Amino acid sequence: MLQTALETRSDTHGKFIWCELMTSDTEAAGRFYRAVLGWSVKPLSMDVDHPYYLFEIGEGEKCLGIGGMMPMPAELAGHMPPSWSGYVAVDDVDQMARDFKENGGIVHRQPEDIPEVGRFAVVADPDGAVLNIMTPLPMDDMPPPAPEGAQGTAAWYELYTESVDAATGFYGRMFGWTKDQDFDMGAMGPYRIFAEHGKAVGGMMKRPESFPAPSWVYYFNVDRLDAALERVKQGGGKLVNGPNEVPGGSWIAQCLDPQNAMFCLVARVR
Structure with a gap:
């Protein structure tokens, strides 16, 4: 069964697609990474309860999102330090969450939808190293990837x-x-x-x-x-x-x- 599953996976399954910063001070972190890596910071959602920011490189039509930033949720403050995390694309996030658990991993956050983005879950491997997994929604206007080795990528x-x-x-x-x-x-x-x-x-x-x-x-x-x-x-x-x-x-x-x-x-x- 494992061999069959591997053979039917898409070309994007297992690909790192995003990096995300969870921080205690989004304004200060935005200034810091702008200076160090040349990123611009774009508010994506200013929902009082769930603000989210994009880190971007380039200008105008060539501007590319390379990561995101969000404030530390109140329930996690004091329990974990600010940190970066990665997102890995998977073909079926619900099945992958089950696979993680059945193979000794942990599901910290059950699969749920992000409107107009995709469906994601927070998981960990058997040793406890945390990752996000996501099944992105199809995009008709997917931007081209940034040149390999480009500053800030x-x-x-x-x-x-x-x-x-x-x-x-x-x-x-x-x-x-x-x-x-x-x-x-x-x-x-x-x-x-x-x-x-x-x-x-x-x-x-x-x-x-x-x-x-x-x-x-x-x-x-x-x-x-x-x-x-x-x-x-x-x-x-x-x-x-x-x-x-x-x-x-x-x-x-x-x-x-x-x-x-x-x-x-x-x-x-x-």
Whole structure:
């Protein structure tokens, strides 16, 4: 049955499609990311109870949404820090939520509709790393994707997990992701690059002791890493790891924004 299900999945099943910031101060966070990554901030919904903002790059007709931002819900304030999360497209969000649970994962928020957008759920893998899954509504005027490597776009998706092999198997069953290659990190074990429909899009590694729990982190492209880190500092953020050179010649750094949400940067030039 698993083989049959995998063969019938669409070309978009398992694709990261969105990144979203949940923060304690949307105004301050908007200023910070505008300065660091060049994003513009566009109010999408100013509903008093559910305001939502788009992060965009480009101008005019070439303006592209690359992420979203929302205030921390009152029921979560004090229970979790501001954070970034990712959305993965799935063909049937209701079935995928059931699959997560049946394979040892958790459904934190049952599937529900977002009007004119799609149907989503909040899930976690068996180690507790949280993701959003979504079945988007069809769009007749889907904008073209941003050029690969463009300033401010999402670049890489990284999982800190308790078992790289177990995580590889789980996400392979859920999303069809496959192992691309491993890099030996000695005592830390392998850094495993995974592929979505044959394209390397992220990595998995044993959770470092500095991370209190398994989690996903998100990397965004910048033109020059040192210049971007200076903007992080000037904007009230912090560098927590890096700069580090990684295989392939890129440079990365992990940072905290002024509200203590972790985000990561990657550039071809330090």
